[in-house]
Structure formats: structure tokens, C-alpha cells
Amino acid sequence: MPNSFLTQSNLEPAEPRVEKVFQRLQGGILKGHGRDHTVQLFFRFPGNTAQAKALVKALTAKVTSMTQQLADSAAFKSGETTRPFCSLFLTAKGYKALGFSAAKLAAAFPEPPSPIQLPPQVKFADGMAKHGPELGDPAPATWEPGYADAAGAAVIDGMVLLANDSLPALEFAAWDAGRILTSGGAETLVTQAGLALFNKDKSQNLEHFGYVDGRSQPTYLKADRDREEHQLGGVSPWDPAEPVGRVLVPDALAPAADAAHSFGSYLVYRKLDQNVKGFKSKEQDVADALGLTGVAREVAGAYAVGRFEDGTPVVVRDRDGLNLPVPNNFVFSGPAGADPSGGKCPFHAHVRKVSPRGDTAGDPDNALERSHRITRRGITYGTRAVEPKDDPTIDQMPTGDVGLLFMCFQASIDNQFAFMQRAWANSVGFVKPGTGLDPVIAQPAGTVPVPQKWPNPYGTPAGATVGFESFVTLRGGEFFFCPSLPFLKSL
Ligand code: HEM
Structure with a gap:
């Protein structure tokens, strides 16, 4: 039976049903974490399933719920130092390493055909490396080490995302997460830092070509749509609000007692060099x-x-x-x-x-x-001698090793990110x-x-x-x- 929560838009956090969902939902999906520095740790689980499960439990203690995210953001606005934001993600390969059978995963991640189905369907279950031909991507064997093996096959089981405005606090959190991964028998395959770029008055984020980025986003909270309506230029003819079903799906693997209020989201991550x-x-x-x-x-x-x-x-x-x-x-x-x-x-x-x-x-x-x-949640990466805000000359501009850690959430990878990339861009x-x-x-x-x-x-x-x-x-x-x-x- 479809979950009626998914048709709701303009959510109010104090509403009892929303409150229950937010306590169980990871932060960063319905609203960006907004921190200037990030570290992402991409890892492979130990071969032993029980050890892999214990590792997830240890990492889960660090994860920021949506409820916590909103509280931290209010505290930050009133001048308090806040703990690092943390999210935990799993690949289909990671779920298998945790002991879930292919049949159980197929039932938990149904990935129904898209209304306009371009063959072949791009599926979470397959991983990104397999869908290079559909997305027009370079061969995975040419990717940076750690994202795929030498033969171009998927290797990643999970990813921890840490974010904070204080770099020392973030570095400590990354060290701590790395310690948990190592002592839990996992291998860290890639450690990737993100660093936000800003315009001169720090009012907007920039990307490396020098343009304001992150402006047009779907809104899910009433407060965010109200801000668009009353402070940022209005909501007609373009209404940014979307139903939460645009980005959330029920988490079918949550325990039965929590099922009605447990949701997750598919995340696409792409390191895009500019x-x-x-x-x-x-x-x-x-x-x-x-x-x-x-x-x-x-x-x-x-x-x-x-x-x-x-x-x-x-x-x-x-x-x-x-x-x-x-x-x-x-x-x-x-x-x-x-x-x-x-x-x-x-x-x-x-x-x-x-x-x-x-x-x-x-x-x-x-x-x-x-x-x-x-729902875009990316951050820029790489440092350069002259930032875009300082108007570099052509000769001061990098030809690579800077770019966007593109991330987007959605309810269907095939119908949203993949459709946009292959059928439009x-x-x-x-x-x-x-x-x-x-x-x-x-x-x-x-x-x-x-x-x-x-x-x-x-x-x-x-x-x-x-x-x-x-x-x-x-x-x-x-x-x-x-x-x-x-x-x-x-x-
Ligand atoms: C290095 C790569 C990229 C750069 C430099 C870039 C840059 C930008 C900029 C400057 C904007 C306008 C500001 C804004 O509304 O946020 C924008 C908007 C957007 N971008 Fe990208 N982008 C990149 C990758 C992607 C990818 C891979 C996708 C999806 C396949 C994507 C989807 C979007 C969407 C959906 C918008 C909002 C459009 C709207 O609602 O008006 N971008 N991007």
C-alpha cells in the first residue's frame, strides 16, 4: 500500500507524524547541511558479515538525524559551536556484504520501471560503473583509484559523509570515523575532501567556473517555501515545492514497528573534474x-x-x-x-x-x-591559487584537479538523475x-x-x-x- 506521507509537501517539523519521520530520517536529504568543509570516506566492509554489521552499528552512533540537523542549525544560528554533521550510505554491494540475499534486496529496492522507460533501466542494484554506456561515462578502469578496481568493477560498500564549518573539528571527526572503520576491519578506499567556494560577500556558493550554484532546489519544508515566497522573489509561476515522494522512499528493511515512519533516499555521487x-x-x-x-x-x-x-x-x-x-x-x-x-x-x-x-x-x-x-547536495573540491571570486586571468585558471563532488538525492535513480543526464543533457x-x-x-x-x-x-x-x-x-x-x-x- 503506498505510504500517504509521500504525497505531503510543505512539511511542518512540529506536526506529530512529521516529527516521527524526522527522528528516523537521516539529515541532509530534505535540507542541505550547509557546512563549508566535508570529508567523505568510501569503504569496503570486512569479509565477515557479523563484523560488517557491528561496524555499521558503531558508525550509526555518529549519524545526524533530520531532527538533530534542525536543532543543530538553530543552535548554530544563535552562535553555538555544533558537532560535525554525519551521514551513512550503503551501496547494493554493501547490503550484500551485510548478508542480504539478492531476492531480499530485489523486494526491498523494487525500482519500478519509469513512466518513460529508456532501455536499459539504470538501477541502484547494479551500481554506477555498470551504467557507463547509458550515462556516456568514461570507462571505470580510467577512474581515480578506489572508485572501481583495475578491471572497472564496483568495489565500494559504503560511504561516511562528515561536514562541519570548523576544519579542526572536522579533521578530528574524520580521524575518528577512520579509526572506527579500521578497527572494524573495513578498508578505506578513498578519502575525499570538499571545500565550499563563495562569492565576495559570502552570500552565495560558487562552483569552479565562477557561477553561483545551488540556487534552484526543490523545497520540502514549509519554512523553505515561505522564504522563497516572501523573501526570495515569489512562487508563481515557478513553485519550488515538491511532495516528499520526489526524494524519499519507504525503507522496506526497517523493523516492522518503525516501518510506517522510516524512509530513505537514493544518492548519486559523481566526482566531476572541471x-x-x-x-x-x-x-x-x-x-x-x-x-x-x-x-x-x-x-x-x-x-x-x-x-x-x-x-x-x-x-x-x-x-x-x-x-x-x-x-x-x-x-x-x-x-x-x-x-x-x-x-x-x-x-x-x-x-x-x-x-x-x-x-x-x-x-x-x-x-x-x-x-x-x-535534490542537489554537492560541494566543490580542490584548491587553487586564485579563487573565482577574485577574478583570475585565463592563465591563473586550473585545467583540472578542481571540480564538483556532485551529489543528488531522489526517489528513483532511473527516472531522475539518469533521465536528466541521458535524455536531456x-x-x-x-x-x-x-x-x-x-x-x-x-x-x-x-x-x-x-x-x-x-x-x-x-x-x-x-x-x-x-x-x-x-x-x-x-x-x-x-x-x-x-x-x-x-x-x-x-x-
Ligand atoms: C561540474 C558540473 C556542474 C556544474 C559546474 C554545474 C553548474 C550549475 C549552475 C551554475 C547552476 C545554476 C545555479 C542553480 O540554480 O543552482 C546549476 C543548476 C542545476 N544543475 Fe548543475 N552543474 C553541474 C553538474 C550537474 C549535474 C551532473 C546535474 C544533473 C545531471 C545538474 C543539474 C542541475 C540542476 C537540476 C540545476 C537546477 C536547474 C533549475 O532548477 O533551474 N548539474 N548547475
């Missing part, structure tokens, strides 16, 4: 092709991303500066559509590819488009024939790119033609499940 110099040079090529001069050249990058570096949506205007607050209340097509022809924000722009906001034919209320929405024919690839994230393996068309002047589609893609490279990744606390405690 060639900043290559991307920013290509922006200049587009500006040259459009004959732009001076500050007007900035619009070239905005046409690739869909927003200016300061977050101003290019669909709203042809120059930056509309960032207090950064707008998100717009749709591209439909009755309130700001740009049905793609003359302001080209159809290939990253934000338009991954969130078409009304462009899909035959989807008048956007229900189909919205069903693919993901990697498809030259989405949203219409000749659109071209997403210039930011397309993985063109197996696809023949077609040069994208760029507005010229602003408002006029298809003014110039320039090919733009492939400055982001997958270095490793995996599919995880974020189990409920009652399940973790039951082992």
Missing part, C-alpha cells in the same frame, strides 16, 4: 563569434549556463546585477513563459536542459518535467532537433555533438553557431542508498 581554463576560453570564443565587446561579453557564459556568474537568470535580462536576491521565479514556456523561442536563454543552456520549465511539448502543467527533479535532440548538448555536463561518449546556436542579438535565437562541450570529466562515482536510522540500528 577544466576551468578550457571552459572560460570557450566562453571567449562564443563572445568573439557574437561580436561582443566590453562587459557585454559576459552574456556568452550566461548563454552556456543559463545564468550570469552572479546568478542573474539570462532569461530575465541581458546583463548581470539582478542578484539581491538571486531570482528563481521564472518559466521558459507555457502561458507565463518568458522565452518560448530560446532567444534569451538558449535551449541548450545548462539550467534549461536540466530544468526545462515548460518547454516539453504535451506537458501543460509541467507534471512530467517536475517528476524528473533531483546528453541528447543533442532535446528539447528539439538541433538543440545540441548541455555545454556544462554533457558526456558526449557515444554521441555526435552538433554545434549549438547562440542568440544574437539578445532575444534573437540562432544568431551564431559554435560547438561547446566537454570541460567536465567524471573521475569516479557510485549509487548509494541513505537508509533510515531504525534500519541501521537494527543490524
Whole structure:
């Protein structure tokens, strides 16, 4: 029987049913943890099942519930130092190492076919390495060591994510988690640090190409939607609220007594390396092709991303500066559509590819488009001599070893992340024939790119033609499940 909780949106933490769910749910899913530093420990369980279970129990003591996350965040706002945030994730391989049979896992993670099923289905049960052909990914044998074995097979059983604003406190927590893993007989395969980047006044997160990131997200709490409505620019025509079923699924392996209130979520993790110099040079090529001069050249990058570096949506205007607050209340097509022809924000722009906001034919209320929405919780990684906020010259920009630890939660990997990557970003024919690839994230393996068309002047589609893609490279990744606390405690 479907769990009626999943149809709810705009949750109020004090409501009794919500309270019960939040006590059992890991933090970070319905709301980002918001910390500036992270460490992720990817590990393989010891061969002995009882030892693996004991290890999960020991790690579970560190995990932050949603209830705790909200309390910590309130304490932080009133100036208190808070404990490190912690989440624990398992792969399908990890569940097997904990003694669950293939049949038990198939029943617990049903992964029903998607409404538009692209063959073959991308499944949590298989792990990410197996789905390279569908996602256009480089071969797992070329990934960084620890994410797959030399033959390209999956090796990871689980991942601990730690986050805090205090680096010394985080380093201690990472040392402590590493100690628990080692003494529990596990092998730490990868230790990956994340470090948030900010704009000059620290009001927004940036990614390494220099753009405000993390602005447009589904909201699940009433307080978060209220903030959008009253402080951040409104919720019509674009309402950010989603039902929790967009991101949560029942945790079928939770003990029966807790079943009605135990939920989890699928997590996709991808280490995406960014060639900043290559991307920013290509922006200049587009500006040259459009004959732009001076500050007007900035619009070239905005046409690739869909927003200016300061977050101003290019669909709203042809120059930056509309960032207090950064707008998100717009749709591209439909009755309130700001740009049905793609003359302001080209159809290939990253934000338009991954969130078409009304462009899909035959989807008048956007229900189909919205069903693919993901909940992004990534963080940047890598250090550089000159940060994006300090306006580096082209020669000061890195060609790699910096990027995004992309993470997103969803109720179905196939219908959400994988659909977005393969049917939208990697498809030259989405949203219409000749659109071209997403210039930011397309993985063109197996696809023949077609040069994208760029507005010229602003408002006029298809003014110039320039090919733009492939400055982001997958270095490793995996599919995880974020189990409920009652399940973790039951082992
Ligand atoms: C290094 C890789 C990436 C970079 C540099 C990047 C950059 C950005 C930027 C600058 C924005 C606009 C700000 C915002 O609304 O948050 C954005 C939005 C977004 N990105 Fe990415 N992104 C990357 C990877 C991905 C991947 C792999 C996906 C999914 C397959 C994705 C999905 C999205 C979505 C869904 C949005 C919000 C769109 C909206 O609702 O308007 N991104 N990204």
C-alpha cells in the first residue's frame, strides 16, 4: 500500500507524524547541511558479515538525524559551536556484504520501471560503473583509484559523509570515523575532501567556473517555501515545492514497528573534474563569434549556463546585477513563459536542459518535467591559487584537479538523475532537433555533438553557431542508498 506521507509537501517539523519521520530520517536529504568543509570516506566492509554489521552499528552512533540537523542549525544560528554533521550510505554491494540475499534486496529496492522507460533501466542494484554506456561515462578502469578496481568493477560498500564549518573539528571527526572503520576491519578506499567556494560577500556558493550554484532546489519544508515566497522573489509561476515522494522512499528493511515512519533516499555521487581554463576560453570564443565587446561579453557564459556568474537568470535580462536576491521565479514556456523561442536563454543552456520549465511539448502543467527533479547536495573540491571570486586571468585558471563532488538525492535513480543526464543533457535532440548538448555536463561518449546556436542579438535565437562541450570529466562515482536510522540500528 503506498505510504500517504509521500504525497505531503510543505512539511511542518512540529506536526506529530512529521516529527516521527524526522527522528528516523537521516539529515541532509530534505535540507542541505550547509557546512563549508566535508570529508567523505568510501569503504569496503570486512569479509565477515557479523563484523560488517557491528561496524555499521558503531558508525550509526555518529549519524545526524533530520531532527538533530534542525536543532543543530538553530543552535548554530544563535552562535553555538555544533558537532560535525554525519551521514551513512550503503551501496547494493554493501547490503550484500551485510548478508542480504539478492531476492531480499530485489523486494526491498523494487525500482519500478519509469513512466518513460529508456532501455536499459539504470538501477541502484547494479551500481554506477555498470551504467557507463547509458550515462556516456568514461570507462571505470580510467577512474581515480578506489572508485572501481583495475578491471572497472564496483568495489565500494559504503560511504561516511562528515561536514562541519570548523576544519579542526572536522579533521578530528574524520580521524575518528577512520579509526572506527579500521578497527572494524573495513578498508578505506578513498578519502575525499570538499571545500565550499563563495562569492565576495559570502552570500552565495560558487562552483569552479565562477557561477553561483545551488540556487534552484526543490523545497520540502514549509519554512523553505515561505522564504522563497516572501523573501526570495515569489512562487508563481515557478513553485519550488515538491511532495516528499520526489526524494524519499519507504525503507522496506526497517523493523516492522518503525516501518510506517522510516524512509530513505537514493544518492548519486559523481566526482566531476572541471577544466576551468578550457571552459572560460570557450566562453571567449562564443563572445568573439557574437561580436561582443566590453562587459557585454559576459552574456556568452550566461548563454552556456543559463545564468550570469552572479546568478542573474539570462532569461530575465541581458546583463548581470539582478542578484539581491538571486531570482528563481521564472518559466521558459507555457502561458507565463518568458522565452518560448530560446532567444534569451538558449535551449541548450545548462539550467534549461536540466530544468526545462515548460518547454516539453504535451506537458501543460509541467507534471512530467517536475517528476524528473533531483535534490542537489554537492560541494566543490580542490584548491587553487586564485579563487573565482577574485577574478583570475585565463592563465591563473586550473585545467583540472578542481571540480564538483556532485551529489543528488531522489526517489528513483532511473527516472531522475539518469533521465536528466541521458535524455536531456546528453541528447543533442532535446528539447528539439538541433538543440545540441548541455555545454556544462554533457558526456558526449557515444554521441555526435552538433554545434549549438547562440542568440544574437539578445532575444534573437540562432544568431551564431559554435560547438561547446566537454570541460567536465567524471573521475569516479557510485549509487548509494541513505537508509533510515531504525534500519541501521537494527543490524
Ligand atoms: C561540474 C558540473 C556542474 C556544474 C559546474 C554545474 C553548474 C550549475 C549552475 C551554475 C547552476 C545554476 C545555479 C542553480 O540554480 O543552482 C546549476 C543548476 C542545476 N544543475 Fe548543475 N552543474 C553541474 C553538474 C550537474 C549535474 C551532473 C546535474 C544533473 C545531471 C545538474 C543539474 C542541475 C540542476 C537540476 C540545476 C537546477 C536547474 C533549475 O532548477 O533551474 N548539474 N548547475
